[in-house]
Amino acid sequence: MAPERETKKLIANNKRAYHDYFIDETYEAGVALHGTEVKSLRMGKCNIRESFIRIENGEAFVYGMHISPYEKGNLFNRDPLRIKKLLLHRYEIRKLQEKIKEKGYTLVPLQVYFKNGMVKVEVGLARGKKLYDKREDIARKDMRRETEREFKVRNL
8 A cells, every 4th residue: 555645735824933033943733623714724714923822731822823714604603813722742842831931932833734634733942033133034035036136147
């Protein structure tokens, strides 16, 4: 029997997290959702730009993850900004909790995607960037863009 392939369909990406933070580690977590939320995610209606993750009583929760109401969901729709539970192993939660206690660390969602039909969130253990770090990143991107443009012009 052939091994099953992992299919990954991106729903939402948090580019701002990569701009504002250094991502040290990433974890994959499931999300506890209700029926109409999953249907809305299948249509790509999700925003994680302003969201963050907290660990309370040994459980991880994502705050500010906006899943737009499903059009045909009427009374079954949930609050778009409701707090959603992340499904992580206990040892992962303990490890993350210890890291968060250190100064400067936080948890941010990086991506929301479907993996083999299940909704997953990529959680990043992040350290905040200073203003000069952000300027360095912007300068590096500009240089890369400029070299790509020059390379393109030469090869025409």
